[in-house]
Amino acid sequence: MNDAPTDGSGGKARMRCTVLGLGSMGGGMASSLLRAGFPVSGFDVNQAACARFAAQGVAIGGTPGEAAQGAECVIAVVVNADQTEQVLFGETGCAATMAPGGVFVSSATMAPDRARALAARLEESGRHYLDAPMSGGAARAADGQLTMLASGTREAFDRARPALDAMTGTLYELGDQAGQGAAFKMVNQLLAGVHIAAACEAMAFAARQGLDLARVYEVITKSAGNSWMFENRMPHVLDGDYTPRSAVDIFTKDLGIVLDMARADRFPVPVAGAALQMYLMTAAAGMGKDDDSSVARLYAQIAGLTLPGRE
């Protein structure tokens, strides 16, 4: 059900929600929660983002702990495991200030063992942890239509449910322990990362063969060589537009986690390993903050090819 909890006479009180990280994803999630009628507080290191959401009715706190004071549901939309640990257990963290019995929804992509460790530490204080990495971009975050790959205890799901209903279009319930959602997300990131690198390799290879790249896009997107990422990212290459929608450095991070997990388990992932090296080369060549389709520019740069829109 997607209805917000009712308040007023006879209804249960609206759950107090906090969003930590008001960037393109967290900001959209805060908007979705406001729209559903929840009282929302928030924190971000970026003052402009804070001012923008304050104007929309988000109660801005000076620290994560201050923003989450008494919150029953805290959603952390930060970059990685270290930042998640910081907003929870850092000096100004929220673990001690959020409501006892409340739930912390962790959306950063991280290794499963980090998710398990954070959950165990938070649960010691009688609070709940939902491992809930997400899929879908800023537009779907703003529309309350994210996909979440979630795992956690029954109680964590139950307590977070009204907020999840407001933020997600698809909620996968993938297990009863923190770490399972994270593992599903890493399988997706392995594939997504390989597919973008392969798409860039194939487009540059096609350019080297002298093919019309717009025609290559037309043919491949209707053929067995297609992938969700090829279809989504290669228009950036055709347009020569490397404005970051998602940056190269996201995949140096996420494929880095995949390779770390695999190495820790003595499990070989040579295809993902080759893809990671391409993201690292692209970052090393100064394009780490650019769109992840910049891997195509790296191939072109190495081989002296001209891609659309390049100087």
Place this chain on the structure above:
Amino acid sequence: MNDAPTDGSGGKARMRCTVLGLGSMGGGMASSLLRAGFPVSGFDVNQAACARFAAQGVAIGGTPGEAAQGAECVIAVVVNADQTEQVLFGETGCAATMAPGGVFVSSATMAPDRARALAARLEESGRHYLDAPMSGGAARAADGQLTMLASGTREAFDRARPALDAMTGTLYELGDQAGQGAAFKMVNQLLAGVHIAAACEAMAFAARQGLDLARVYEVITKSAGNSWMFENRMPHVLDGDYTPRSAVDIFTKDLGIVLDMARADRFPVPVAGAALQMYLMTAAAGMGKDDDSSVARLYAQIAGLTLPGRE
């Protein structure tokens, strides 16, 4: 237009077609041509296939040259460039026996320079060459719904058109020279080969993480990590059914061509290179004739994992 040419009073005579190679693809193409009303002759080294198609009305020849005697359109559905060269220019080849001014439609996957060389040699004798690698499996071949990635002269297209109309659902006209169709096909094969290897790597990695693989399939096919090949091939892994629909050895061949083309051009393709090594390992482990999703079994074998349906 998909109508077969008319014959009888006032109509043009029905074009005489020959199909060289009556396997799962060529057999379907021969059936589509028969259905459209063309007189069809054929050749295959497999006597059982010949008998089956003789019963359907295909005039079987004892050699490629004999089958194609006087044919106006010869379609070669063989495995690679060497076999194509053999059926054209071998001692019993068809180059000298097919009708002067006729067209040879080459559907094997091969390097563009091989396609260009075959076309040049055939054109010296006043016959035409259409470079027409295909996409789509046996079912689409039987239904006359193949996709062809074709290039060649205007005359080659014009002469082959009635037969192409009977065999294809989608005909891409990709350039006026032999070799261009082949190059588009190799770009597709680079991606297809990488995506199958990545799918197998990701599923085995998911198994190593203890995830429910049916659930992984459900989540990934609705997420950004999806590919056409993941969606098509991973049910074989879930079913533990490695009956070859398309064999590992197809990709040791096709990614081998990609790597040869890239090396000849001094162009790096490290992601495709890593994928090729996985197919070679899988073939080395005795699974070259099995379904290409057997790459997942190789990972499982290396890491001591149990996949569905394995003993």
